[in-house]
Amino acid sequence: MSQHGASGNPEPKSGPPIPTGSSSPKMKISPKLNRWSMGRALRSGGVKLDRPIRRTDDTHCRQPTEAKETDEDDKKTSAIDVEITAGKSIYLISDGTGWTAEHSVNAALGQFEDYSVNRGSSVNTHLFSWVEDEEKLIEIINQAAKEGAMCFYTLANPLMSKSAKQACDQCGVLSVDILGPIIEGIASHLGVSPSGLTRGAPGTRVKTLNDAYFKRIEAIEFTIKQDDGTLPENLSKADIVLVGVSRTGKTPLSTYIAQKGYKVANVPFVMGVEPPRTLFDVEPRKVFALKIQLVVLQAIRRTRAKTLGVDTQAENNYSGIDLVRKELDFASRIFAENPGWAVIDVTNKAIEETAAVILRLYHDGRDSATSVPRISQRY
Amino acid sequence: MSQHGASGNPEPKSGPPIPTGSSSPKMKISPKLNRWSMGRALRSGGVKLDRPIRRTDDTHCRQPTEAKETDEDDKKTSAIDVEITAGKSIYLISDGTGWTAEHSVNAALGQFEDYSVNRGSSVNTHLFSWVEDEEKLIEIINQAAKEGAMCFYTLANPLMSKSAKQACDQCGVLSVDILGPIIEGIASHLGVSPSGLTRGAPGTRVKTLNDAYFKRIEAIEFTIKQDDGTLPENLSKADIVLVGVSRTGKTPLSTYIAQKGYKVANVPFVMGVEPPRTLFDVEPRKVFALKIQLVVLQAIRRTRAKTLGVDTQAENNYSGIDLVRKELDFASRIFAENPGWAVIDVTNKAIEETAAVILRLYHDGRDSATSVPRISQRY
Numbered sequence: 119m120s121q122h123g124a125s126g127n128p129e130p131k132s133g134p135p136i137p138t139g140s141s142s143p144k145m146k147i148s149p150k151l152n153r154w155s156m157g158r159a160l161r162s163g164g165v166k167l168d169r170p171i172r173r174t175d176d177t178h179c180r181q182p183t184e185a186k187e188t189d190e191d192d193k194k195t196s197a198i199d200v201e202i203t204a205g206k207s208i209y210l211i212s213d214g215t216g217w218t219a220e221h222s223v224n225a226a227l228g229q230f231e232d233y234s235v236n237r238g239s240s241v242n243t244h245l246f247s248w249v250e251d252e253e254k255l256i257e258i259i260n261q262a263a264k265e266g267a268m269c270f271y272t273l274a275n276p277l278m279s280k281s282a283k284q285a286c287d288q289c290g291v292l293s294v295d296i297l298g299p300i301i302e303g304i305a306s307h308l309g310v311s312p313s314g315l316t317r318g319a320p321g322t323r324v325k326t327l328n329d330a331y332f333k334r335i336e337a338i339e340f341t342i343k344q345d346d347g348t349l350p351e352n353l354s355k356a357d358i359v360l361v362g363v364s365r366t367g368k369t370p371l372s373t374y375i376a377q378k379g380y381k382v383a384n385v386p387f388v389m390g391v392e393p394p395r396t397l398f399d400v401e402p403r404k405v406f407a408l409k410i411q412l413v414v415l416q417a418i419r420r421t422r423a424k425t426l427g428v429d430t431q432a433e434n435n436y437s438g439i440d441l442v443r444k445e446l447d448f449a450s451r452i453f454a455e456n457p458g459w460a461v462i463d464v465t466n467k468a469i470e471e472t473a474a475v476i477l478r479l480y481h482d483g484r485d486s487a488t489s490v491p492r493i494s495q496r497y
Numbered sequence: 498m499s500q501h502g503a504s505g506n507p508e509p510k511s512g513p514p515i516p517t518g519s520s521s522p523k524m525k526i527s528p529k530l531n532r533w534s535m536g537r538a539l540r541s542g543g544v545k546l547d548r549p550i551r552r553t554d555d556t557h558c559r560q561p562t563e564a565k566e567t568d569e570d571d572k573k574t575s576a577i578d579v580e581i582t583a584g585k586s587i588y589l590i591s592d593g594t595g596w597t598a599e600h601s602v603n604a605a606l607g608q609f610e611d612y613s614v615n616r617g618s619s620v621n622t623h624l625f626s627w628v629e630d631e632e633k634l635i636e637i638i639n640q641a642a643k644e645g646a647m648c649f650y651t652l653a654n655p656l657m658s659k660s661a662k663q664a665c666d667q668c669g670v671l672s673v674d675i676l677g678p679i680i681e682g683i684a685s686h687l688g689v690s691p692s693g694l695t696r697g698a699p700g701t702r703v704k705t706l707n708d709a710y711f712k713r714i715e716a717i718e719f720t721i722k723q724d725d726g727t728l729p730e731n732l733s734k735a736d737i738v739l740v741g742v743s744r745t746g747k748t749p750l751s752t753y754i755a756q757k758g759y760k761v762a763n764v765p766f767v768m769g770v771e772p773p774r775t776l777f778d779v780e781p782r783k784v785f786a787l788k789i790q791l792v793v794l795q796a797i798r799r800t801r802a803k804t805l806g807v808d809t810q811a812e813n814n815y816s817g818i819d820l821v822r823k824e825l826d827f828a829s830r831i832f833a834e835n836p837g838w839a840v841i842d843v844t845n846k847a848i849e850e851t852a853a854v855i856l857r858l859y860h861d862g863r864d865s866a867t868s869v870p871r872i873s874q875r876y
Contacts, residue, residue, distance in 0.1 A: 187784070206687055215853035216872075218604040222508065225597040226679040227876055229691030231583060234876065241687065245872040247853050256507070258869055268686040270679065274608060294682040300605040300649065303673040307647040308585055312608030334799055338749045342724055370717045373752045421711055426518065468710070474594035474626050489639055493595075493624040497606055497613065 203241035207267035340377035342381035350394035356383035362408030402458025584619035586646035595626035720755035723762035729773035735762035741787030781837025
């Protein structure tokens with residue numbers, strides 16, 4: 119396995135994210151930090167949270183050298199260490215909600231799914247939102263140093279962002295500025311400077327109650343009212359209609375897509391029950407049929423039945439392989455009778471993935487100026 | 498106003514995101530691209546979408562020099578240009594869902610809210626998801642060059658990411674790698690290499706049906722069933738209970754928080770109607786009371802009444818200033834009688850902001866190892 123060092127702030131210019139198999143020559147490496155970081159990772163990744171917490175007014179940092187001593191401590195108390203292992207820590211620091219940092223880092227963590235399996239350790243993220251004064255920022259970064267955590271930050275205020283970078287470098291804490299490069303890119307593209315205001319700042323608040331906001335609220339409320347086949351007379355008012363048998367994820371999908379401002383209705387297909395006539399009056403390109411592999415659906419229904427604590431007979435009626443197959447066949451027949459509906463396989467797909475597939479198809483051909491489908495939005 | 502150039506990939510190391518008032522000396526600038534980019538921005542930001550689309554097998558790029566010629570064209574046809582102005586284009590390219598790029602860029606665009614007002618122009622984002630082969634990638638980047646767009650990309654596959662960077666530089670398209678630096682940082686921190694697999698790839702799919710997934714689905718379904726005060730007997734099963742008068746955003750808030758895996762119930766406070774007894778049996782730290790400024794609530798209710806198309810009398814009963822005030826007073830009294838409830842002002846706050854405030858308070862003191870509240874998650 120290749121080992122990669124990194125500067126406090128990795129250079130995007132160093133080609134691909136991680137040139138697997140070889141270390142990137144372009145990256146600036148603090149050897150001490152690197153040895154230390156690697157050292158921790160190569161053991162169980164244990165971070166002792168029961169280490170005495172310093173006074174919050176303490177502005178000193180644990181330096182890489184101290185860190186190596188801490189490594190020694192860890193080795194001595196490895197038995198305890200295993201018990202209290204909290205995994206590797208990742209700090210997310212924001213002067214706003216922190217959702218951007220959380221979303222981006224979660225996505226990136228998808229690239230390290232085997233880590234916990236192979237290392238018998240876990241990764242813990244710690245989100246610090248509305249960190250709007252420097253004192254608090256420094257306190258958090260000091261704590262990150264104590265925990266051997268790395269820091270990701272999204273700070274709209276350029277001065278705070280600069281302080282974060284400086285403090286992290288000073289404390290030997292690996293750090294990445296998530297928002298900075300994005301804002302910088304947009305500023306160059308538009309030819310204007312960013313406001314530097316956090317989302318909560320007075321100047322920006324008035325923007326929240328605009329048409330898009332009300333449209334979104336309306337979409338969410340519509341979607342909830344339509345859930346699970348209720349009010350079939352309103353199907354024509356939906357932007358998107360989802361159909362499928364129980365446990366194909368219609369409800370979570372509906373609410374996820376509604377959050378993006380689309381009115382979603384979903385109609386459950388139940389063995390032997392005819393769907394409402396109004397469904398077949400809906401413009402076919404708006405209807406998305408969810409299919410799923412038999413065994414996977416049965417597994418999901420088993421889990422569901424356990425959660426509901428239903429009796430064996432009821433469970434068999436719900437997750438018995440023959441009945442599940444019959445219900446899927448019943449749904450497939452209706453799908454086949456409506457060739458205008460897009461059929462989407464949700465087998466082992468996360469809600470976000472299926473939502474992306476549906477919205478891509480929904481927008482396909484309408485916004486596209488190329489042969490490649492795109493989802494366009496105006497700001 | 499300061500003008501900023503940028504390389505194809507701005508260096509995070511160049512201090513704060515945008516050193517407002519002065520251009521960053523560290524940034525590498527393609528002067529032609531910069532003049533061109535600035536030139537477009539300083540006009541109405543018009544991008545002619547009716548420009549003839551090249552054949553999709555065309556792998557040539559419009560170079561900055563050609564771009565300047567295009568500027569000339571635009572000037573000549575400025576009248577038409579104004580009519581067909583589509584604003585500045587931002588391309589979001591992903592080999593997955595593209596939600597990370599969308600989320601991050603939307604957040605960054607919050608720094609440029611005055612742009613459309615001051616320039617009489619808009620910004621358009623174009624999301625391209627599941628771009629998994631190089632040919633498609635190059636086609637999209639060529640189109641970006643034609644539209645004078647910039648590119649943000651989140652490509653898990655290092656080779657694709659490298660190709661994107663090279664193609665953008667070649668085409669004189671400003672580009673920013675969003676995911677790369679984050680993955681690189683985590684890889685260094687954990688001391689392991691990323692999988693390089695896109696989320697849809699076989700290796701990663703099986704991970705989607707884990708406990709966290711089922712917990713999240715359950716939370717969403719619970720939340721929808723509990724919406725608007727239904728099933729008060731289940732309030733005790735909720736992680737979070739929201740209370741407030743109509744139009745304080747209880748429903749969208751509930752579904753947003755539910756998406757993050759929390760069971761949310763909401764109870765509407767209606768003038769003169771006693772809330773369900775079970776509400777007062779709920780652990781107070783789980784209850785969040787939503788307050789809002791009188792005039793803002795009235796404005797929201799007016800909009801709502803229009804949407805519903807109710808008659809004047811009904812509208813007055815709903816958004817009449819006296820009745821709105823009375824209802825808010827009624828709610829405030831109940832809030833005051835329950836000092837254990839956190840009271841949150843949702844006035845002019847976006848759903849995401851209020852959700853962040855609530856979850857921060859919810860986790861405060863439980864996960865915190867410092868005096869600064871944090872939201873912690875294990876992976």
